Amino acid sequence: MSTTLDLGLPDRAPLAGLPARVRIHEVGPRDGLQNESVTVPVEVKAEFIARLAAAGLRTVEAASFVHPKWVPQLADAEQLFPLLAPVAREYGDELRLPALVPNERGLDRALAHGVREVAVFGSATETFAQRNLNRSVAESLEMFAPVVRRATEAGLRVRGYLSMCFGDPWEGPVPVAKVVEVGRALLDLGCAELSLGDTIGTGTPGQVAALLREFAAQGTGPEVLAVHFHDTYGQALANTLTALQHGVTVVDSSAGGLGGCPYAKSATGNLATEDLVWMLDGLGIDTGVDLAALAATSAWMAGHLGRPSPSRAVRALTH
Amino acid sequence: MSTTLDLGLPDRAPLAGLPARVRIHEVGPRDGLQNESVTVPVEVKAEFIARLAAAGLRTVEAASFVHPKWVPQLADAEQLFPLLAPVAREYGDELRLPALVPNERGLDRALAHGVREVAVFGSATETFAQRNLNRSVAESLEMFAPVVRRATEAGLRVRGYLSMCFGDPWEGPVPVAKVVEVGRALLDLGCAELSLGDTIGTGTPGQVAALLREFAAQGTGPEVLAVHFHDTYGQALANTLTALQHGVTVVDSSAGGLGGCPYAKSATGNLATEDLVWMLDGLGIDTGVDLAALAATSAWMAGHLGRPSPSRAVRALTH
Numbered sequence A, B: 001m002s003t004t005l006d007l008g009l010p011d012r013a014p015l016a017g018l019p020a021r022v023r024i025h026e027v028g029p030r031d032g033l034q035n036e037s038v039t040v041p042v043e044v045k046a047e048f049i050a051r052l053a054a055a056g057l058r059t060v061e062a063a064s065f066v067h068p069k070w071v072p073q074l075a076d077a078e079q080l081f082p083l084l085a086p087v088a089r090e091y092g093d094e095l096r097l098p099a100l101v102p103n104e105r106g107l108d109r110a111l112a113h114g115v116r117e118v119a120v121f122g123s124a125t126e127t128f129a130q131r132n133l134n135r136s137v138a139e140s141l142e143m144f145a146p147v148v149r150r151a152t153e154a155g156l157r158v159r160g161y162l163s164m165c166f167g168d169p170w171e172g173p174v175p176v177a178k179v180v181e182v183g184r185a186l187l188d189l190g191c192a193e194l195s196l197g198d199t200i201g202t203g204t205p206g207q208v209a210a211l212l213r214e215f216a217a218q219g220t221g222p223e224v225l226a227v228h229f230h231d232t233y234g235q236a237l238a239n240t241l242t243a244l245q246h247g248v249t250v251v252d253s254s255a256g257g258l259g260g261c262p263y264a265k266s267a268t269g270n271l272a273t274e275d276l277v278w279m280l281d282g283l284g285i286d287t288g289v290d291l292a293a294l295a296a297t298s299a300w301m302a303g304h305l306g307r308p309s310p311s312r313a314v315r316a317l318t319h
Helices: A003-007 A028-034 A040-054 A079-082 A084-094 A104-112 A126-133 A139-155 A175-190 A204-218 A236-245 A274-284 A292-303 A313-318 B003-007 B028-034 B042-055 B076-081 B087-092 B104-112 B128-132 B137-153 B177-190 B205-217 B236-245 B272-284 B291-305 B312-317
Strands: A024-025 A117-123 A155-164 A193-198 A223-228 A252-253 B023-028 B117-123 B156-163 B193-198 B227-230 B250-253
Touching: A024 A274, A028 A040, A040 A079, A040 A084, A040 A292, A040 B128, A079 A084, A117 A126, A117 A139, A117 A175, A126 A139, A139 A155, A139 A175, A155 A175, A175 A193, A175 A204, A193 A252, A204 A223, A204 A236, A204 B137, A204 B272, A223 A236, A236 A252, A236 A274, A236 B236, A252 A274, A252 B291, A274 A292, A274 B205, A292 A313, B023 B272, B042 B076, B042 B087, B042 B250, B042 B291, B076 B087, B104 B137, B117 B128, B117 B177, B128 B137, B137 B156, B137 B177, B156 B177, B177 B193, B177 B205, B177 B291, B205 B227, B205 B236, B227 B236, B236 B250, B236 B272, B250 B272, B272 B291, B272 B312, B291 B312
Parallel strands: A024 A252, A117 A155, A155 A193, A193 A223, A223 A252, B023 B250, B117 B156, B156 B193, B193 B227, B227 B250
Antiparallel strands: none
């Protein structure tokens, strides 16, 4: 019996118009753990990241240099980066370990730890900008400008996150024009990549297509775009497929679906990396990820969190 | 604040090449409850079906006339149909309440209860045919032949299910040619519709496209095909989207994702009707379903089963 059959992997069958390779931007250690009620010890985080790299992931968002009082789950960024030195040495330039930096103070902390890639986190809607960043969208762009400028001058790659790109819990559906305007402003600041987030998971494939089409119409092609879907309403993988059909090749996901508790009434987790890799493997799209090693890592982390993984593929692969 | 915003529903955004309307074949009361460990009282089943119809579903697979010793959860088909008389009267010909019939004895029982639509359940693979039907694929087709003939002669509509269309737990990936051959044989017997089942949930979008293309190449268009996906690896909705992009307009799903327990290590449930309707609503595709009423029905049924619904949309909509 072959390994393929042991894993239950599907026969490879490509679909016209999809890319040959997808880069997965793994957000489990940062976005995932940030939204878990349990705070994981820093040594476990370091081992988690090492295991994700060993499973073949080459972009692993590691930490956030936000003020510790806002996100206690990630207050240990200073302790974490020294523990990542061995894995950073092992994989060299091949492995990206970006960190979120909310402002210049966060950038200073990231630079002090030798971080080579950072991300800023913007909002497409005024309400979420006020609630999450305590300022307007325009003011948040002003705050990001020196962060992006100084980071790029220091040779760092900068990613821009844009949240609430499809629906906003206070404002409802978000106008495509507004998302494109704010997203292009982030790119104009100097971001090398823009990650379009469906923060509340309400988006559906037609909205994904419309947004990507409007970006293209305004001169921003899919080569600088990434997608970041949440599985709140079960739409994440269908939306991802649609984004791939429109030329996107960078997809954010979270190992084991970290960030959404399966026992919470509202499971607002990220797309699970395993569910994504299952689809991409089946489509014959190269990700470099060893799905069995990844699922074992997520099952191990679920043990640290004291509950099963919300990823369907993890549950199916590790029973 | 509008009802749309209250529900968190996405703004409508169509996607090119999709149908204007999808008929949902609701399998929760039959396929769903058949795979739950708890056996639900017959009065609760009748109320469940009435609530599903009230939520706008117009094809609700109600029962199975299999021998009671094989599926104790569905042993009450004889008791159930009389209880469905009021709902059958209320909706008339508009509401279909099909029942599974494994053989002529099952058909006799269905006819005795005035069932107007039946389904036979075949397998694309020899191993599953032997394990599930205790005979070869060819022998199972011989068994179905008089069932389909007598049912159609009696004026009943017959649906053919074909299981293991993508992967088989014993045989691995299933050859497309074999699926098309057995599927067309079921249609040739007189089935009005063929439901292609991914029984173990391993299929991915490229396989869906390849299978539908091969059916078309052999002269079987999507107008007589339905798709039946399981969410074991989280692929069901992406696969459904792909099927819609290839012309399929009938989709099987299970209210609340019934049939897959969220606490089981391997959640082998059907695609949740709510996750499906969320996507179709967002795409502006008409289903006739009131999503809020449906989610409330699934939450009510989850209470009878003593556990939360595995549907992500149900959890998000009913918290």
